[in-house]
Amino acid sequence: MSAQSSQRIFWGAGTLVLCIWFLIPGGNHGFSEFLTAGMVVGLGSLAVSLKFFPGLKRQVPDLDATQMTRPIVEKTVATSASLIEQLETLAEPTPQSAAFKEQLDLIDLHRQEPRLLVTGAPGVGKSTLMELLQTRYQASKEACVLHEIGSLSHSATLEISPPVMAADLILYVIQGDLTDSEYQCLQTLQAHKQRVLVVLNKQDQYLPTQRLILQQKLQQRLQPWLSESDIVTTSAYPQAVKVRRYSEDGSCQEELERPQPDVSGLTQRLDQVLAAEKGQLILFQTYQQTVALRTQVQGELNGVRRQLATPIIERYQWITGATAFANPVPTLDMLAAAAISAKMVMELGSLYRLKFSLAQAQAVASTLATAMLKLGLVEVSTQALSSLLKGHHFTFVAGGLVQGVSTAHLTRIAGLSLLEHFQELSDLAVAAPESNWDPEKLKQIVAKVFQEHQKVDALKDFTQQSIGRFRRQGGLLEAPAS
Template identity: 40%
Template sequence: MAVQLRRPILVGGIALSFGLWLLDTMHQSVAEWGEVGLLGAIALGSGVWLFQKRGSSSVELSVISSPLDRATVEGAIAQAEVAISRLETEVEKSENSTSLRQQVYQLTSQLDRQELQLLVTGGKGVGKSCLVNVLNTNGLSEQFPTVSVQETTALFPGDRTQEMIPNSDLILFVITSDLTDSEFQLLQHLKAQNQRLLLIFNKQDQYLPPERVLVLQQLRHRLAQLFPPEDIIAIAASPTPLKVRQHQSDGSIQEWLEAQTPDVTALTQRLQPILTEDAQQLIWGTTLRSAISLKAEAKTALNQARRDRALPLIEQYQWITAATAFANPVPALDLLATAAISSQLVIELAEIYQQKFSLSQAQSAAKTLGSLMVKLGLVELSTQTIGGILKSNAFTYIAGGAVQGVSAAYLTRLAGLSLIEYFQDQEISEPTAADNPLNLDRLKEKLQTVFQQNQRTAFLQGFVQQAVKRLRLNSASV
């Protein structure tokens, strides 16, 4: 079926220049560390230091987060409502929007709730259940009747902490020895989510007294970027029974195991001011995370719906570009036509993502994409790869422009997908003119990612076959 073109930009455009080798590549070398469980206090300090060195470059955290205020949380709720409203506007009968709308209505009332949720989490065998029992039996529920304590299943694998974060006001993260890489990364993630944490070093009774002091000191020193020292606490929720030996008057010896009293005094003393003085901050923090989570869920659903509308548009333009580049024997005109088509594609994709681009802005964006493809060497690399596939699979060259036609379609697809990824990261708001220029670094990053994702041999072979088939049909109809 013939495509009815009603885009005035197709009359003219700006020339996109393609042709250099790959100038920029990404190099990354990250050491992989497995989970380890060292009992020695010196090894513990060294292990945490290594993990801190790994994470410090990507996560910058202050010891104490800035206090929240009600206005900040209400602003986050309002942003979630905007995202949900956009989803309701653009997607008819969305199942997600109904559920999200009900949840966002509840957030405002959550700001004034009195109940606090305390969560105990950690790896397997760290004593989570024992700690929960001790806290409940040591008068925590009597002193703080509005505080409920629950625990997660063992982390790593089967991590369910992410699911429980929005409903947890305070997390007790329990460890018994050295921090593993997985534990350290999760602590960083939780802190980045503005989650209030206490790091609990349990089973300290299994260390000699001098080692206990050293372990606690090393943890506080190495994790100073994540925790204030008073939030790293050593306890013994279920101390190992002590063997008692008694010599009898008849010369015999009687032995038995004597249970020891749990040592959680340091923890309960730390919890008291937190649960009293910081209760409002804890509630606001949880509400803020819930609002951010709802906004992200709405944005994900909205982006998926927009992507479903954008992909057919990209396919339409990639075949128009292929036919133009294949049929036009003059390279300069090929570039001119391709640029015109690309400019129109930018405008229509921007409309889908509620970001209005003027003609000059669209032309500038198309030129920017072409320039990035040149600098990254994607044009030459793609042309060589596609040419190799055509030859190796004995595809018939319909004419000398076959490689150019298929390559033009492929590059148009890369440009369109990169714009989708770029627009998906933008903030959801009411439709406004795109006054700000494109973030070149961000667009370059998206372009590189999309190129890598679309360089799989199976995909390229299928794409080339589909493109050649369309070029043959277009050639036959001329």
């Protein structure tokens, strides 16, 4: 969704409120009341569009094993190392940062042995199949690492466990038609681009025609993303069958005899896949491992940055609020401009290694102020806070308290919006990410952050904090008891 579409949603919702507002019979509906209601509905609509239309978010390239190259992996490793270094620069070394360095050291760009993982639901024959494969690879002296884990649990968030993420090739064992749970697990693996072979075990329990029908059903269900050759059949532990043995004197003796295991279909397909894809699969798994580490480090780094940014934002919000309280301004545009400081832009940007010049910081501050005015945030904020202050036990001089609280609130919204946009900019793999700040994107973020901080309880708490701050400046008087 483009910024233009977002604006249409916002103004469309506001226009709808205008029509309904003046068609409601009875009562006098003032324009200021309409404006507040219209802006709130418009902002709500815009926030919904931001949440549910992923096109507004920067897309990450979706790579699979066939697209993987060593330079891509090496670049991801270097990025992870840089993030760890930034984390240690911003904060004192912690056990978490030490653990990140250990994980990075364990990433092996020269690994040759493929890692195979055997998994599936309970009772499908994983352990027996695992033993047969281990015997086979030990006898052939081929280097291969085999692991087994229990049943996978699918996740709506598409999260998979570290052992699964560490596997180059997954053998997903089933014993019949796919259950819903098995199908969902396979979908999760496919979403993570994991290389999978589906192993239909216990094929000896089916008649030849039944086996054929079952294989066809599996192929049809998995066909969109799994080739026919990647669905193989095995009999890791065949059922014993009754055998009659006749002696020379014509007597007959019945015995139960267990046929030899048959995993030839699986081993043949394994040999083919490893011969053709081993190098790419190892590279891709190493890439996934590095990306997972990078994501963890990035999350920790962003948490530290926010901790360091909080006192900076609070300092500026109380400075701007106190200034507006002591010296009220006559217009909303001046109020918006007073709420945003270029110095705050530069100071917050430095936490994300964004080197804004004074001119760039002033442009960012001006864009924020303009966005707040065009979206009606200044009007909505002032009216909402004014209504909360009407019933308070303190009076104020010349409307200064309302402007002071509103300015401090807008400064906080601006600071939190900058953090979100700066986090996105810091993720860009470019030489000067600060040059890529996006006015339209920043406008969308401001609307979203403002909506998130418009809950009545949160505004009440902020109002109380502001009054406590401004009271120390003087000018607040106890209201006489009525």
